[in-house]
Amino acid sequence: xxxxxxxxxxxxxxxxxxxxxxxxxxxxxxxxxxxxxxxxxxxxxxxxxxxxxxxxxxxxxxxxxxxxxxxxxxxxxxxxxxxxxxxxxxxxxxxxxxxxxxxxxxxxxxxxxxxxxxxxxxxxxxxxxxxxxxxxxxxx
DNA sequence: GCCAACGTTGGC
DNA sequence: GCCAACGTTGGC
Numbered sequence: 001x002x003x004x005x006x007x008x009x010x011x012x013x014x015x016x017x018x019x020x021x022x023x024x025x026x027x028x029x030x031x032x033x034x035x036x037x038x039x040x041x042x043x044x045x046x047x048x049x050x051x052x053x054x055x056x057x058x059x060x061x062x063x064x065x066x067x068x069x070x071x072x073x074x075x076x077x078x079x080x081x082x083x084x085x086x087x088x089x090x091x092x093x094x095x096x097x098x099x100x101x102x103x104x105x106x107x108x109x110x111x112x113x114x115x116x117x118x119x120x121x122x123x124x125x126x127x128x129x130x131x132x133x134x135x136x137x138x139x140x
Numbered sequence: 141g142c143c144a145a146c147g148t149t150g151g152c
Numbered sequence: 153g154c155c156a157a158c159g160t161t162g163g164c
Contacts, residue, residue: 054163058163
């Protein structure tokens, strides 16, 4: 089981929209970065990810579960290498964890969210996962 | 709205 | 293969 972080601008795709998509979930499209693509490819069914609102909010607002592993991005041009995974909303954060809270926690200083701010799909370590769940009011 | 970080493109 | 120019992301 691995952990991830998905970034989205709420104006493009918000947590509320993800929740409305329900148990069937949706594909996570639009990744056009090779490192992010590698991360998508490494995901397995059942992996969990934080849903992070960039720009507007700047907070972890929920948890999604990977329900289908990487396959070609339906929104990509023919011949392009991009992939998507399907995710569904698993549970909301009782208390959203803001970027400011992450930055204020020394144990999270090495998170990709801080060190690779522009990467849209990031790995999260188990230790980081547990800390943020706790900050968000979830039992580990 | 600005700007830093960073990835990509294209000229050489 | 280098690197300057340019575009995009995302925090402030």
